[in-house]
Amino acid sequence: MTGPDMTGPDMTDTTPDMTDATPDPAAARVAPREIVLALGSNLGDRLANLQAGIDALAASGEITAVAVSGVFETSPVGGPDQPDFLNAVLLAVSGLPARAVLDRCQAAEQARGRMRTVRWGPRTLDIDIIACGDEVSDDPLLTLPHPRAHQRAFVLVPWHDVDPDARLPGFGPVAGLLAEAGEDGVRRRDLSLAVGRQAAANQGG
Ligand code: ADP
Numbered sequence: 001m002t003g004p005d006m007t008g009p010d011m012t013d014t015t016p017d018m019t020d021a022t023p024d025p026a027a028a029r030v031a032p033r034e035i036v037l038a039l040g041s042n043l044g045d046r047l048a049n050l051q052a053g054i055d056a057l058a059a060s061g062e063i064t065a066v067a068v069s070g071v072f073e074t075s076p077v078g079g080p081d082q083p084d085f086l087n088a089v090l091l092a093v094s095g096l097p098a099r100a101v102l103d104r105c106q107a108a109e110q111a112r113g114r115m116r117t118v119r120w121g122p123r124t125l126d127i128d129i130i131a132c133g134d135e136v137s138d139d140p141l142l143t144l145p146h147p148r149a150h151q152r153a154f155v156l157v158p159w160h161d162v163d164p165d166a167r168l169p170g171f172g173p174v175a176g177l178l179a180e181a182g183e184d185g186v187r188r189r190d191l192s193l194a195v196g197r198q199a200a201a202n203q204g205g
C-alpha cells in the first residue's frame with residue numbers, strides 16, 4: 001500500500017450510510033387519506049374485471065375500500081375503434097404513499113391479464129388514480145390529480161354518483177365539472193359492485 005492507511009480504527013465507519021440507501025416505498029407510510037380510483041374495462045367479463053380490481057386492491061388490507069359508485073356503460077373516448085366500457089369510481093382510504101397505491105393498481109391490472117399494446121386501446125382492467133387526498137404532482141409517472149379527470153364524463157358521472165359533494169383538488173366541485181362536461185355517452189346500467197367482500201373473506205365470512 002502506498003497511500004495513507006485508511007483502515008485504522010479511526011477511519012472505519014461502521015454506521016450504515018443512509019444517504020444513498022434507496023428508500024423502500026413499500027415500507028413507507030403517510031397519514032391515511034381518501035383515495036379516488038377510476039376503474040374501467042372493455043374486454044372480457046367487464047363486471048367481473050371491475051370487481052376483481054376492487055377485491056385485489058383491498059386484499060392486502062393496506063387500501064380500505066369505502067364505497068363504490070354504480071356501474072356505467074360508456075362510449076370509448078380517444079384511441080382506436082373499440083368496445084364500450086363499464087366504468088365505476090371507488091372511494092378508498094390508505095396510508096400508502098401514492099406511488100405504492102399506483103403499484104397496487106398496476107398489479108391488479110396485470111392480475112386481470114392487462115396488456116399494454118395500444119395507447120388508449122381496449123383493456124381488461126384500467127385503474128387510474130384520480131386523487132390522493134390533496135396531493136399535487138406533475139410527475140408523468142403519477143400525475144395528481146389525474147390530468148384529464150376534470151373533463152371526462154366517464155369519471156365525473158360515477159364519482160358524483162358515489163359522492164355528490166366531491167371536490168377535485170385544484171378544480172372545485174365535481175358537480176360543477178360534470179355540468180360543464182355533460183353526460184353524453186354515459187349510461188347507468190342495472191349492475192352493481194361490492195366493497196368489503198375481501199374483508200369478509202379474510203374473516204371467514
Ligand atoms: P391510460 O392513460 O389509458 O390510463 P395506462 O393505464 O397505460 O394508460 O397508464 C399509462 C401511464 O400513466 C402509467 O404507466 C402511469 O405511470 C401513468 N400515470 C400518470 N398519472 C397517473 C394516474 N393519476 N393514475 C394512473 N396512472 C397514471
Ligand code: MG
Pocket residue numbers: 126127128
Ligand atoms: Mg390507466
